[in-house]
Amino acid sequence: MSDRSLAQIAEKLKSIDVAMLVTKTGEEGAIAARPMSNNKDVSESDGTTFHFATDDGRIDDDLKRSDECGATYTSGEFYCAVQGTGKLHRDRATLEKHWVKDLEKWFENGLDTEGLVLIEVSPKRIAWWEGREQGELTP
Template sequence: MADRSLSQIAAKLKDIDIAMLVTKTGGDGKIAARPMSNNRDVSAEDGTTYHFTTDDGRIDDDLRASSQCGATYSSGEFYAAVQGEGHLIRDRATQEKHWVKDLEAWFDEGLDTDGLILIEVKPARIDWWDGRESGEITL
């Protein structure tokens, strides 16, 4: 096991734009995964990530039923598995803090897009592998 700080791992996650965000779905223990951009918005203090989507898919239903979620990241020889809780944020002021102009490619109406939600993923544990080194950070 190697020793890396949370801020070092958060910096690696910030450099990886796309994660596979995983939720529990349905009532029978199945899981669902989908690619989501973190918009390079990763907290160095606690590893929290932020992802924009709309409420017309399954992810918001999944997170309302169970906040438990995960995200996987990969780049080169670096891999990470984040386990934590996902929270749906509809508050406009909070969304504005995390909005980046590049998101307009996905959301034509910007922050005024119908059903826009921000998903905040707060990690409880991050497992990581970097070449032959690996570690775990528990929060």
């Protein structure tokens, strides 16, 4: 076991643009995963990440049904699994706070994209591995 601070792990996660965001889906609670950018928006104090999507896909329905979710990250020999809860934000002020210009390649109308939502993932457990080192944090 190795000791790394939450801030150190958050820095690693910031450097990995795309995570596989995992939710429970459907009435049976099957697992669904999709690639999502964290836009380098990772809190060093608690590991919270933020991801933009639109509400015309399955992810918003999944999070309405169950807020349990997770995300996996990998880069080189670094692997990380985040387990936590997801919350949907639709208010303009919150979306503006987390918006970055690079998102316009996915959302051509920017903050005015119809159905734009922000997914806040609050971790309850973060497990990580890098080479022979590994650790777990519970923010």
